[in-house]
Amino acid sequence: MKKKILPFFLLIFFNSLLAGNADGVKVVFRYDDFLLKPSPLNDSLLNTFARNNIPLCIGIVPFDTSGNFLNGLDSAQISALRSRISRGEVEVALHGFNHRNHLKPGRFTKSTYSEWAEMQYDDQVKKLSYGKNILDSVLGTNIKVFVPPFNTYDDNTLKALETLGFEIVSGSRQGSSNGQTIQFIPSTYEDFSSLSEIIEKNRDNDVSVIVYFHPYTFKGGSDKYSTREEGNMSLEDLDSLLAKLNSANTSFFSFSGLDETGDFNSGSFRNNTMKYNLLKKTLLYTKLYNYGTLRSSGSTGTDNALTAANILLHILIFLITFSLTGLFLKIFHPEITTVLVLLILWLVPVSAYLVYIRNDFSFGMVVIMLLVIFSSLISAILWKYTGLFPIRRNKQHVSVVVS
Ligand SMILES: [Zn+2]
Numbered sequence: 001m002k003k004k005i006l007p008f009f010l011l012i013f014f015n016s017l018l019a020g021n022a023d024g025v026k027v028v029f030r031y032d033d034f035l036l037k038p039s040p041l042n043d044s045l046l047n048t049f050a051r052n053n054i055p056l057c058i059g060i061v062p063f064d065t066s067g068n069f070l071n072g073l074d075s076a077q078i079s080a081l082r083s084r085i086s087r088g089e090v091e092v093a094l095h096g097f098n099h100r101n102h103l104k105p106g107r108f109t110k111s112t113y114s115e116w117a118e119m120q121y122d123d124q125v126k127k128l129s130y131g132k133n134i135l136d137s138v139l140g141t142n143i144k145v146f147v148p149p150f151n152t153y154d155d156n157t158l159k160a161l162e163t164l165g166f167e168i169v170s171g172s173r174q175g176s177s178n179g180q181t182i183q184f185i186p187s188t189y190e191d192f193s194s195l196s197e198i199i200e201k202n203r204d205n206d207v208s209v210i211v212y213f214h215p216y217t218f219k220g221g222s223d224k225y226s227t228r229e230e231g232n233m234s235l236e237d238l239d240s241l242l243a244k245l246n247s248a249n250t251s252f253f254s255f256s257g258l259d260e261t262g263d264f265n266s267g268s269f270r271n272n273t274m275k276y277n278l279l280k281k282t283l284l285y286t287k288l289y290n291y292g293t294l295r296s297s298g299s300t301g302t303d304n305a306l307t308a309a310n311i312l313l314h315i316l317i318f319l320i321t322f323s324l325t326g327l328f329l330k331i332f333h334p335e336i337t338t339v340l341v342l343l344i345l346w347l348v349p350v351s352a353y354l355v356y357i358r359n360d361f362s363f364g365m366v367v368i369m370l371l372v373i374f375s376s377l378i379s380a381i382l383w384k385y386t387g388l389f390p391i392r393r394n395k396q397h398v399s400v401v402v403s
Pocket residue numbers: 032033095099149150225
């Protein structure tokens with residue numbers, strides 16, 4: 001019973017740390033993988049958002065796999081889209097060049113996909129400007145938002161975006177953040193299933209929710225860039241969800257509009273990421289902290305509390321590992337050679353796992369935790385076999401006296 005109650009207390013605790021601003025939740029909707037091709041789904045989707053007075057950011061992929069401009073719309077369809085843009089119903093983001101992955105999948109390595117990472121700076125400028133210029137001229141826009149395919153990019157991407165006058169990048173919560181002028185407004189939640197609950201839970205918090213989704217999210221939607229099954233959400237479901245959100249304490253923004261409400265600089269991005277903090281990552285993963293949301297304000301007391309708690313977590317893991325290993329050695333009295341063999345056997349899967357995640361953003365924090373566990377194991381072994389620690393000698397002394 002206690003175990004079941006604990007997460008709720010933690011939830012209340014962390015949400016109370018976040019509370020403070022009663023402006024309500026700010027929401028941005030980002031629709032990726034939009035192609036300039038006739039699509040009944042896209043038409044109905046844009047109508048649904050417009051009917052509910054909610055702006056929608058569409059991430060357009062400008063080129064096909066051969067590098068040709070991808071435009072299957074006739075002039076009436078283009079001018080309808082231009083009207084939506086000028087009415088503020090639709091904001092256009094550049095969603096890559098042709099959405100191709102250029103990272104070779106490494107053997108035994110967790111796959112990381114990217115169209116931009118590791119590409120030369122000059123090539124990135126060239127490809128980004130081709131895409132921006134052609135969409136700007138066809139749609140009458142001046143695109144400021146970049147949504148990288150697979151949500152991945154590198155430092156050169158940020159430099160190239162700054163050169164070309166982009167103002168906002170929207171990837172995921174992780175990623176490079178060295179840009180000086182670029183604002184970072186990452187996606188925080190995919191699909192719609194828990195959106196009502198996320199908004200309800202955060203109604204008194206100063207947070208933004210950036211929802212991203214794809215054609216495959218919907219019935220009848222397919223996506224040439226994904227092997228995922230079609231989703232089961234209908235546009236009727238979406239319509240009633242948007243209507244419901246409209247009546248809650250929620251405001252809806254385009255990326256440019258949200259940008260005007262606060263400073264989404266690289267520091268704020270780093271504070272919102274869980275890239276450097278195992279505890280934050282765990283809390284977010286278990287939906288206890290910041291789930292689905294981006295804190296609009298910069299560094300807070302919560303960050304300091306979580307950093308301190310993260311350090312405590314590592315100390316605790318050290319002590320637990322030390323105690324359990326000590327207990328194991330005390331009960332079984334294995335030979336030192338057996339202990340060393342066991343240690344090496346432990347290192348084999350651990351090393352394999354590190355190789356597997358070497359390109360993942362969590363690599364650094366996993367290494368730190370494993371170093372903590374490893375040093376704890378070594379300490380326990382030294383304590384048992386070398387008498388390096390005085391506690392053991394005292395105990396031996398006492399036992400001699402008793403016997
Ligand atoms: Zn995409």
